[in-house]
Amino acid sequence: MNLPSTPSMRLDGKRALVTGASRGIGLGGAVALAEAGAHVVMVARSADDIEAAADAVRRARYSAEALTLDVSDIAAMRMAIKTRGPFDVLFNNAGTNQPMPYVEVSEENYDRITGVNTRAAFFVAQAVARGMIAAGIKGSIIHTSSQMGHVGGIDRSVYCASKFAIEGLTKASAIELAAHGIRVNAIAPTFIRTPMTQSTFDDPERVAWVRSKIKLGRVGEVEDIMGAVLFLASDASALVTGTSMLVDGGWTAG
Numbered sequence: 001m002n003l004p005s006t007p008s009m010r011l012d013g014k015r016a017l018v019t020g021a022s023r024g025i026g027l028g029g030a031v032a033l034a035e036a037g038a039h040v041v042m043v044a045r046s047a048d049d050i051e052a053a054a055d056a057v058r059r060a061r062y063s064a065e066a067l068t069l070d071v072s073d074i075a076a077m078r079m080a081i082k083t084r085g086p087f088d089v090l091f092n093n094a095g096t097n098q099p100m101p102y103v104e105v106s107e108e109n110y111d112r113i114t115g116v117n118t119r120a121a122f123f124v125a126q127a128v129a130r131g132m133i134a135a136g137i138k139g140s141i142i143h144t145s146s147q148m149g150h151v152g153g154i155d156r157s158v159y160c161a162s163k164f165a166i167e168g169l170t171k172a173s174a175i176e177l178a179a180h181g182i183r184v185n186a187i188a189p190t191f192i193r194t195p196m197t198q199s200t201f202d203d204p205e206r207v208a209w210v211r212s213k214i215k216l217g218r219v220g221e222v223e224d225i226m227g228a229v230l231f232l233a234s235d236a237s238a239l240v241t242g243t244s245m246l247v248d249g250g251w252t253a254g
């Protein structure tokens with residue numbers, strides 16, 4: 001009897017672009033992809049931080065390079081992706097938040113959050129997709145959405161709006177890019193302990209709220225996201241596109 005064989009989760013010979021890779025979820029994703037054999041181009045605005053992160057990945061004997069870039073500078077981003085690409089994998093992860101009561105949200109606040117989380121994410125993925133199409137690469141695009149792209153959250157009206165948009169982008173672009181063999185998916189994490197969520201974790205009331213919502217009874221760690229990145233980047237998910245993988249400890253289950 002011929003047994004079916006599990007598709008490989010190795011990424012040897014692949015090139016991956018990870019935005020927001022200097023810390024938190026992006027650094028975790030970059031390490032997961034590099035461990036699987038990919039060469040990873042790691043992006044952030046702070047040159048010192050991204051050089052240090054890429055250096056740490058290289059010191060672990062993986063292949064990585066730093067790219068200092070503000071992804072919301074669309075012209076500079078397009079040029080950088082053209083120069084460093086084409087890529088087989090994009091982990092489109094750079095994002096920001098500034099929790100604020102809905103009635104206090106200003107235009108500046110709205111523009112700052114959506115400018116990175118939605119506008120830049122949209123055009124980064126478009127730039128990478130263009131490179132994949134031109135090179136005939138049947139690649140994988142992975143957006144970092146959020147559970148807040150599926151449900152509402154306190155003081156998160158703009159953030160939720162920015163991440164629900166990513167869910168729509170994932171579905172719509174997956175339909176068009178499927179014709180090129182390019183897959184597009186999202187990962188939707190619950191609260192993960194990173195510098196971005198430090199203020200939430202510093203507030204005992206908010207921590208109690210988060211714990212009460214996560215059915216598994218603990219907050220997320222960066223490591224909880226790494227397997228999802230690897231799965232969606234690799235052949236193990238070859239028939240998965242246009243979907244969102246919730247890594248939320250059961251928050252949205254009910």
Ligand SMILES: NC(=O)c1ccc[n+]([C@@H]2O[C@H](COP(=O)([O-])OP(=O)(O)OC[C@H]3O[C@@H](n4cnc5c(N)ncnc54)[C@H](OP(=O)(O)O)[C@@H]3O)[C@@H](O)[C@H]2O)c1
Pocket residue numbers: 019020021022023024025026043044045046047049069070071072093094095096097116117144145146147188189190191192193194195196197
């Ligand atoms: N942590 C959570 O609980 C959680 C849950 C769900 C979804 N997410 C999403 O996961 C992603 C990463 O979050 P995180 O918690 O890991 O955040 P983080 O710890 O604040 O890290 C953000 C990363 O993005 C980079 N970055 C921010 N703005 C950028 C820009 N304009 N251009 C290039 N790089 C930029 C930062 O470096 P520089 O500041 O040097 O640019 C840093 O590397 C975000 O999309 C976030 O919305 C987070």
